[in-house]
Amino acid sequence: MSAITVRDVWVEYGDQIVLERINLVIASGAFVSVVGPSGCGKSTFLRLVLGQERPTRGTLLLDGVPMPDEPGPDRGVVFQRYSVFPHLTVLGNVLLAFELAASRFVSRLTGAARRAAIAQSESLIAEVGLAAHRDKYPSALSGGMQQRLAIAQAIARKPRVLLLDEPFGALDPGTRAQMHALIKPLWRDCGMTVIMVTHDLKEAFALGTRLIALDRPRVDPQAPGRFGAVITYDLDLTHDSAVPVLRFSKSLDAGAGASQGPDAQQARQAQQAQGATA
């Protein structure tokens, strides 16, 4: 179980407001795509969940418990770059996850424990299709292979939440399609909650069960930092309808009828009206 609750979160850097009143309930096992223009706070949101940053106001809960302020083994992460350790082989990179867990002081395993960890690592490496490259260093791998290794490494500790920060942004379209085919079954099997930040709308719609768009609806030209980004769209992608359902949490309460086109349009108008009055 790994439900994430974001309650009235604001992030400010000095005078600049990055995120404004973010309220969000992410169900356990959801695949959430986060999209938005550059610099609107997508990565900031991810760093919040990761624990690399703290909200200025508001709280983040993981299964009802406040999230720790530091990155920990319950939240795995894959960055766009620099996600694997260049000084370790493919096997060493995955093995490191087990070694860090099992041996607090020397961080090395010996004997039977090491053999068990190697077996586990090898099955993970095989799962992401890198079995043939077990003893290579990351510098000898292509970008796609490095990202696959990063994913294997990130899921080794069976995190409850997997955070992907533009994980496939630096890959060519063919490799990206392969990665999509890889990540989807992994997510289904592990039953973890995935939050993926991406620039690629197609990818966001293809992979996610829910799509969140962040944007700054209000800009003050005299004080560009005065208004932060809010959630402008929240789409449910699990329904097989032509038009995605707007306002995810509301539509769940309203029932199944909300999945039709005109209703969604009404919801959008209502939302805009709300935005104007607020």
Add this chain to the structure above:
Amino acid sequence: MIGIAPFLIRDLALAVGALPNEQIVKAQSLGASTWQVAIRVVLPQAMPRLIDAVRLSLGPAFLFLISAEAIAAENGLGYRIFLVRRFLAMDVILPYVAWITLLAYLMDYALAWLSRAAFPWAHSDWAHK
């Protein structure tokens, strides 16, 4: 030793500071403590850089060594050179200089070999063997 240590420390600090922050966060998300980050992530990646720095510092190190021996030692190659200097015995001095050069070269070679053998990932031409 004392002469080049500050440079080595400075160089090492720069190397550690240049590590991408993502790596530290990634290690933390794998459950690493600060100590574990230091010994499993930072230290191994700083070592090849340290060896490179030591190789570069060999020249100054020998300079310090010879001058120190000239001033305040009672044995050593530098001490001997300065001992026979007063007789202008170039036939003795030149072989000593050759010895110093050879020693420095061997140390440099050994460090280069050590770096490649222990940290093949830092040398792209060795990483694939």
